[in-house]
Amino acid sequence: MSGQRLAATSALTALAPAVWGSTYLITTEFLPPDRPLLASTLRALPAGLILLLVTRTLPKGIWWWRAVVLGVLNIGAFFYLLFxxxxxxxxGVAALVMSVQPMIVLLLGALLLKDRIQPVHLVSCLIGAAGVALLVLQPHADLDGVGVVAGLLGAVSMASGIVLTKQWGRPDDVSLLTFTGWQLTVGGLVLLPITLATEExxxxxxxxxxxxFLYLSIIGALIAYVLWFRGLSRLPALAASFLSFASPLCATILGYLFLDQTLGALQLLGAAAVVAAVVLAQPRNRPKPTTPVPPTRAASRV
Structure with a gap:
């Protein structure tokens, strides 16, 4: 893949976590209070059923249990823990906790995908985490234990989903819409009975x-996850995971625009650090080595 195509793929994939960054604003300003399971279910299940109705294709063979595993990690468990x-x-604090995800992908990628951990990746992780901290962490941030644990488990869930999605790919005869529909439907179906049993x-x-709810389901799930899984199929797992830093960046910008939150010099520095970390972690097209041309007979006689 050429450098321009890699850059275009990265930019398009980054739209997904940028949309997810609006989840915090939508949750606090538009959704009923204290309904994380309901929000998770209504975000995933309608979008998944729409895609299944359009594609009319179900998993076959080994892909039944793989679809369940990916649906739980990428959608069901992740959505609930995120909300x-x-x-x-x-x-901002939630986004900061979730920013450990690329570090988890770095470790899992080395174990499962045999990816080499390069110094630039470690530097990118440190720069990205520091940038998110400057970007979103306020001096009097309220650290709730349940929220912190949920954020960390959510990062582990999504990181595991990214690596397994990269390792397994998708069936050759299955479209991207079908693959996305499987996971959204599984995630929603897993969440539905738990929601009805435990949440009023x-x-x-x-x-x-x-x-x-409509925004989160259509924009935040159906469209965003099609873009996300498209990117995962074309980018290295670690490079894609770093694009998730677009989420806290977008959350901060939306908070500034719609919630009267301040945006100071440290936050601007944090935003620059986040962008730098993402750029450092992206793959680059390496020029192919040229084969030396053997000298002609005439040249050899000179």
Whole structure:
């Protein structure tokens, strides 16, 4: 893949975590309070069913259990833990906790994908984590234990999903829409009985609630995950995981634009560090070595 195509693929893939960065704003401003399971289920299941109705293809053979594993890691468990962290922590703190994900991908990639850990990757992890801290962490941030644990487990879940998605790929005869639909549906179906059994449904929904759920399902799940899985199929696992730093960057920008949050010099420095970490971690097209041309007979006689 050429350098320009790699850059275009990275930019398009980054749109997915950028959209996910709006989850914190949508959750706190539009969704019913204290309903992380309901939010997770309604985000995943409708989008997955829409894709299944469009593609009309179910898994076969080994892909039944693989779809279940990926659906739980990438969607079901991750969504729940993400919303749980969002409800218990300020958006910036939740994003900071989740920023350990590339470090987990770095370790899992070395174990499962046999990827070499290079110094530039370690430097990128440190720069990215420091940048997120400067970007989102406030002086009086409220650290809730449940939220911190949920954020860390969410990072582990998504990192595991990224590495296994990269290791298994997808069946040759299955489209990207089908592959995405399997995982969203599995994640939603896993969450549905837990939601109904453990979480009280709201008495009523406002139009703001309905709009928030529709946005998270159509934009935040269906479209974003199609872009995400497309990127995972074309980029190295670690490079794709670093693109998740677009999430706290977008969350901070939205907070500044819509929640009257401040954006000081340290946050701008943090934003620059995040961008630098992402750029450092992206693959680069290496020029092919040229084969030396043997000298002609005439040249050899000179």
């Amino acid at each position: 749980l962290a969002a409800y218990h922590l300020p958006g 449904l709201p008495d009523h929904l406002t139009w703001g609630n309905v709009g928030g």
